[in-house]
Amino acid sequence: MTDDAVLIDETLAGQPQAFGRLVTKYQDRLFNAITHVLGSADDAQDVVQEAFVQAFVKLETFKRQSAFYTWIYRIAFNQAMTLRRRNRPTVSIDQSREESGEEPIGNEGGPAARLEQQDRVAQVQAALAQLSEDYRSVLVLREMEGFHYDDISEILDLPVGTVRSRLHRARMQMREQLKTVLQEDLR
Amino acid sequence: MSSLSHDELISAYLDGELSGDELASAEKLIAENAESRQLLDELRSLRSGIESLPRHRLDEDFAGRVLDRAERTMVAGGISPAAATSPAAPVAMAAQARDVASSKEPLPEFDGRDRIVRMIAWPAIAVAAAILIMFVMQPGGDDLAPEVAQHEPAELGDDGRNAGEAGAVDRGAEGLAVSDDSLRREGIAGRELASDSAEEFRLDVPGGAGLPRGASVPLPADAPAPRSIAAADREPIVPSSAPADGHGDHGYAAPAPSAIATAEPQTTDPQPAAAERRKDKGLDTLVAAAEIVTATATAEGDDGDELAALGRKYELLVTVQNPAQRRGRPGRALGKVQDLLEEDDRAERDEAETQSREGASAAADDDGSPTLPGTGKQSSRSRAVARPFSSDRDDADRHAQRSDAEGLANKAELAQRVYVLEGARSQVEAALAELTAEATRFGLATVRRGSPPPKAQAGQRAASAGEDAQVRVVIVVAGAADGLVDASPPAATEKPAADARAVPQAAEVEASEETGEGSSDR
Numbered sequence: 001m002t003d004d005a006v007l008i009d010e011t012l013a014g015q016p017q018a019f020g021r022l023v024t025k026y027q028d029r030l031f032n033a034i035t036h037v038l039g040s041a042d043d044a045q046d047v048v049q050e051a052f053v054q055a056f057v058k059l060e061t062f063k064r065q066s067a068f069y070t071w072i073y074r075i076a077f078n079q080a081m082t083l084r085r086r087n088r089p090t091v092s093i094d095q096s097r098e099e100s101g102e103e104p105i106g107n108e109g110g111p112a113a114r115l116e117q118q119d120r121v122a123q124v125q126a127a128l129a130q131l132s133e134d135y136r137s138v139l140v141l142r143e144m145e146g147f148h149y150d151d152i153s154e155i156l157d158l159p160v161g162t163v164r165s166r167l168h169r170a171r172m173q174m175r176e177q178l179k180t181v182l183q184e185d186l187r
Numbered sequence: 188m189s190s191l192s193h194d195e196l197i198s199a200y201l202d203g204e205l206s207g208d209e210l211a212s213a214e215k216l217i218a219e220n221a222e223s224r225q226l227l228d229e230l231r232s233l234r235s236g237i238e239s240l241p242r243h244r245l246d247e248d249f250a251g252r253v254l255d256r257a258e259r260t261m262v263a264g265g266i267s268p269a270a271a272t273s274p275a276a277p278v279a280m281a282a283q284a285r286d287v288a289s290s291k292e293p294l295p296e297f298d299g300r301d302r303i304v305r306m307i308a309w310p311a312i313a314v315a316a317a318i319l320i321m322f323v324m325q326p327g328g329d330d331l332a333p334e335v336a337q338h339e340p341a342e343l344g345d346d347g348r349n350a351g352e353a354g355a356v357d358r359g360a361e362g363l364a365v366s367d368d369s370l371r372r373e374g375i376a377g378r379e380l381a382s383d384s385a386e387e388f389r390l391d392v393p394g395g396a397g398l399p400r401g402a403s404v405p406l407p408a409d410a411p412a413p414r415s416i417a418a419a420d421r422e423p424i425v426p427s428s429a430p431a432d433g434h435g436d437h438g439y440a441a442p443a444p445s446a447i448a449t450a451e452p453q454t455t456d457p458q459p460a461a462a463e464r465r466k467d468k469g470l471d472t473l474v475a476a477a478e479i480v481t482a483t484a485t486a487e488g489d490d491g492d493e494l495a496a497l498g499r500k501y502e503l504l505v506t507v508q509n510p511a512q513r514r515g516r517p518g519r520a521l522g523k524v525q526d527l528l529e530e531d532d533r534a535e536r537d538e539a540e541t542q543s544r545e546g547a548s549a550a551a552d553d554d555g556s557p558t559l560p561g562t563g564k565q566s567s568r569s570r571a572v573a574r575p576f577s578s579d580r581d582d583a584d585r586h587a588q589r590s591d592a593e594g595l596a597n598k599a600e601l602a603q604r605v606y607v608l609e610g611a612r613s614q615v616e617a618a619l620a621e622l623t624a625e626a627t628r629f630g631l632a633t634v635r636r637g638s639p640p641p642k643a644q645a646g647q648r649a650a651s652a653g654e655d656a657q658v659r660v661v662i663v664v665a666g667a668a669d670g671l672v673d674a675s676p677p678a679a680t681e682k683p684a685a686d687a688r689a690v691p692q693a694a695e696v697e698a699s700e701e702t703g704e705g706s707s708d709r
Contacts (some may be wrong), residue, residue: 015253023250028242035243045245056257118241124236144201145235149204158412168198175229178236185232186225 006070013061019059020033023052026069029145030076036140038080039129049085066154073145074155084133120181127177135170142167173174197223201230612656 004025012017027048028107035044062071062169128136137156141147152167153160175182193216199205200213216223609615 020250020254023253027249028244031245032243041243044243048245049249049256053256053260054251057260062202120236121240128237129411137467139237143234149202164199164204165195168195171195171198171230171233174233178233181234181236182229
């Protein structure tokens with residue numbers, strides 16, 4: 001039995017603190033992914049919170065045919081899409097980053113290197129933000145979350161073939177926009 | 188040969204999602220085609236770039252907030268965002284919670300989720316203010332308790348009709364799923380209430396707490412003051428299915444509802460007068476229905492489902508009145524409860540203080556009563572049964588418990604839901620008995636105000652009418668609301684069921700009634 005399964009069992013047995021541990025375990029990962037999907041840290045926080053609340057309320061309906069994180073991600077993603085339909089995003093990822101105040105990973109090196117790294121991050125973010133929502137979602141799930149196609153298919157309720165093709169097109173679009181950056185990387 | 192384009196094949200290869208022929212094709216491409224190798228390298232670089240994007244993190248308190256929100260959702264989910272139960276929750280999120288709660292997904296009874304509900308709801312509800320108050324209203328309404336008019340003038344209708352009648356049910360009530368119309372459509376009503384055959388019970392409504400605006404309760408200014416109900420006058424409703432041994436099927440001591448009301452104090456009770464006084468107050472200090480409260484509070488869209496189910500079972504008409512009618516007056520009913528508590532029981536508290544000093548060290552519970560699920564607390568009902576109003580220690584405990592409850596109540600708000608059950612007396616009584624039995628399991632306070640007329644009288648009427656008399660019962664479920672969510676669950680080492688017992692005490696006020704006949708307007 002996995003740790004998650006144990007925590008779920010404990011939660012269902014009346015120990016909500018076990019669910020708290022599940023939240024703690026996955027909150028950042030989920031928040032990060034949803035932030036990139038939505039392009040707004042504030043919206044993502046609301047969505048993630050509500051997703052966990054929903055998961056708690058309906059934990060008994062979790063059939064455990066997938067990993068808990070897959071399940072919670074799907075809840076969060078659906079929440080995000082609902083929110084997106086209700087309120088089209090107005091905050092860019094760049095803005096979101098500034099608002100959330102988070103720091104890029106890989107901040108080591110001298111000032112020049114950091115500047116270069118920040119510039120590269122900004123370009124990747126911009127390219128990601130320009131993807132359509134369908135492409136961005138699948139790309140985030142794959143590249144940030146590391147989900148397999150089957151999981152992405154389940155989360156997004158898409159055929160695996162569609163997942164693969166969308167992922168491919170998303171990459172091609174990103175590749176085109178980041179051509180200079182990518183080629184510099186390869187030198 | 189793969190049907191995928193070369194680029195797509197490389198993309199899938201990067202992800203390790205190829206096998207068989209596709210994998211072989213990709214490997215061949217990469218080996219033989221420089222452009223494919225270039226693409227693979229660039230995609231790897233792209234992956235690296237995405238992975239290097241800043242990681243967004245949540246603060247350390249996030250999990251706590253999630254649990255708080257979950258608690259609110261499960262405790263107060265049955266209340267509309269406008270209601271007082273969740274004022275701190277953003278409206279949008281409350282709406283989302285409502286969406287969650289109103290989902291069609293089944294929520295089995297008495298399973299893990301319910302355990303969670305009960306466990307979480309316990310400190311929020313039982314500790315502070317969860318009260319299930321049952322009013323058996325007398326149609327006709329010309330002789331209701333004067334307290335109603337005195338305390339709730341704004342809530343009294345001017346058309347001389349009783350609660351539960353037209354106008355009292357807000358069909359537009361947000362989040363309320365049960366309406367008389369819908370229930371009638373579902374065949375729940377079972378039978379129409381014949382106005383000329385309705386059995387009428389008269390109850391006082393102390394402080395008017397729980398009467399919703401629109402619940403018309405006509406009251407003449409010169410109405411006689413209600414008189415106390417002696418315990419012997421009351422006929423606690425005993426479920427026909429209640430086990431004779433007082434044990435329900437849930438492992439808790441669950442005596443017939445009459446047990447508490449009629450239990451004789453133990454001979455060791457040093458305060459027989461006090462015990463007798465309590466008894467004479469006519470209080471059915473029924474430990475009540477966390478299950479009911481939580482069931483109705485769990486899901487906005489499910490509000491009233493518990494009672495609706497009872498309605499279907501017993502062929503009763505169940506109507507739900509709009510809890511949002513309480514909007515803008517949060518805490519009022521709770522304040523009344525507190526006032527009543529203080530006025531009614533000051534002397535007893537003094538006694539308890541004295542006894543507390545003398546016997547506090549012995550206050551640790553050791554009666555072996557069953558433990559409520561997930562709470563570490565014992566069933567207050569079982570305690571009451573084990574030592575009904577009997578000992579010094581009980582009084583001391585009760586005082587401490589009441590103090591705790593008062594403190595919590597001070598920061599509590601009260602949300603109320605009002606339900607009306609109508610139907611044949613025997614059916615209504617059976618439904619109430621079931622509610623009581625469920626209540627017993629979870630140790631919330633149930634206070635029944637007033638009482639039905641003597642069964643003999645009712646039976647005669649029913650017999651003369653050739654059928655079971657029709658009655659109407661107004662049930663006010665007063666649940667803990669915002670502010671209580673901060674109440675930490677009591678530690679297991681605390682005095683068991685303290686909070687649960689405090690609430691009945693808080694509502695331990697003089698029950699009064701006037702008996703008489705009237706006619707239903709329905």
